[in-house]
Amino acid sequence: MTKAAVFGTGSWGTTFAMLLATAGTGTTLWGRRAEIVEAIDKRHENPDYLPGTALPETLRATVDPAEALDGADFVVLAVPSQTLRGNLTAWKPHLPSGAVLVSLMKGIELGTTKRMSEVICEVAEVPRERVAVVSGPNLVGEIVLGQPAATVVACPDERAMERLQEACHLPWFRAYTNPDVVGVELGGAVKNVIALAVGIAAGMGLGDNVRATLMTRGLAEIARLGAALGADQHTFAGLAGMGDLVATCSSPLSRNRTFGENLGRGMTLAETVAATKQTAEGVKSCESVLELARKHDVEMPITEVVVAVVHDGMPPGEAGALLMSRTPKPERYGV
Numbered sequence: 001m002t003k004a005a006v007f008g009t010g011s012w013g014t015t016f017a018m019l020l021a022t023a024g025t026g027t028t029l030w031g032r033r034a035e036i037v038e039a040i041d042k043r044h045e046n047p048d049y050l051p052g053t054a055l056p057e058t059l060r061a062t063v064d065p066a067e068a069l070d071g072a073d074f075v076v077l078a079v080p081s082q083t084l085r086g087n088l089t090a091w092k093p094h095l096p097s098g099a100v101l102v103s104l105m106k107g108i109e110l111g112t113t114k115r116m117s118e119v120i121c122e123v124a125e126v127p128r129e130r131v132a133v134v135s136g137p138n139l140v141g142e143i144v145l146g147q148p149a150a151t152v153v154a155c156p157d158e159r160a161m162e163r164l165q166e167a168c169h170l171p172w173f174r175a176y177t178n179p180d181v182v183g184v185e186l187g188g189a190v191k192n193v194i195a196l197a198v199g200i201a202a203g204m205g206l207g208d209n210v211r212a213t214l215m216t217r218g219l220a221e222i223a224r225l226g227a228a229l230g231a232d233q234h235t236f237a238g239l240a241g242m243g244d245l246v247a248t249c250s251s252p253l254s255r256n257r258t259f260g261e262n263l264g265r266g267m268t269l270a271e272t273v274a275a276t277k278q279t280a281e282g283v284k285s286c287e288s289v290l291e292l293a294r295k296h297d298v299e300m301p302i303t304e305v306v307v308a309v310v311h312d313g314m315p316p317g318e319a320g321a322l323l324m325s326r327t328p329k330p331e332r333y334g335v
């Protein structure tokens, strides 16, 4: 039987573990909080992150990383992006040799501007072929209701990619493969920044023309950064690009969009942070995405104003005016 260890008992870690276990993969969740681990392991529920969802009885949970990792074929990482390096350093001594490490995370590391798969390769000292990424329009609030969804599994090793696809594929959760790890990861991380922008605009009371423009020009920013980093442009028209952008920017379930909406309504950053109970990756990653873009001389004007509004106190109206007053451009510049 294929075995998986999933690190992180938050909403996506728990949900992905549920999908794996339902698909017949022997799955153990690692969590740092004993009471949540006990609730998952003994009562088959995660009352903090997925209240009301019955988890499979075959899904196990532990606070002991060595126990979770014992014999694992897949090591799935679902902790907040900025905590990955520290956590993985602690788990490294117990990693089974030959296991494929899988990132579910949609962030870029602050300070290093590394994608999560790059952090994994560096910390675990494994080649790119041993690291996979899963990303797509996967709002947890819908998946736990059993609504259909699809995702993308990316890995340079075709066999590993297909094994992971098989391990999580279900009649209501369709996993596609794509070898373009860079594109799949960038799509997931940068759409969170664009969702902040869309949320800010919605909070200001702006309508669908603005939303469509931010999403489309946001996709152009993702594509320009992808071009500079060697991603396959076709990836951005797929589930991990446009798909996730549409879902996240449209849904009230998105934490990033909601965070932006609160700012756009006039809440302060401190009030917005206090109102956000779960991880909104774009809040930190907007800064690392912008730094990455500057390193590669890529223009990302929406990302720039998101950083200015979220971190530098720029009024949202001023950010909108800045975007609208840029010099006229050809639509496809930089790609």
Ligand SMILES: NC(=O)C1=CN([C@@H]2O[C@H](COP(=O)(O)OP(=O)(O)OC[C@H]3O[C@@H](n4cnc5c(N)ncnc54)[C@H](O)[C@@H]3O)[C@@H](O)[C@H]2O)C=CC1
Binding pocket: 008, 009, 010, 011, 012, 013, 014, 031, 032, 049, 078, 079, 080, 081, 083, 087, 104, 105, 106, 107, 138, 139, 140, 141, 277, 278, 279, 281
């Ligand atoms: N929730 C969703 O709909 C989706 C989330 N994602 C991505 O999955 C990743 C995880 O997100 P969620 O599970 O949604 O977040 P979450 O906020 O629901 O859960 C985060 C988990 O990490 C734990 N955690 C927090 N700080 C930690 C630390 N320093 N060390 C160890 N554990 C820590 C929390 O206790 C919690 O169990 C993010 O990168 C997110 O962008 C991807 C697809 C869908």
Ligand SMILES: O=C(CO)COP(=O)(O)O
Binding pocket: 106, 136, 137, 138, 139, 140, 192, 195, 244, 247, 248, 253, 254, 255, 256, 257, 279, 280, 281
């Ligand atoms: O990545 C997601 C959906 O694919 C979840 O988006 P949020 O983190 O904004 O909730």
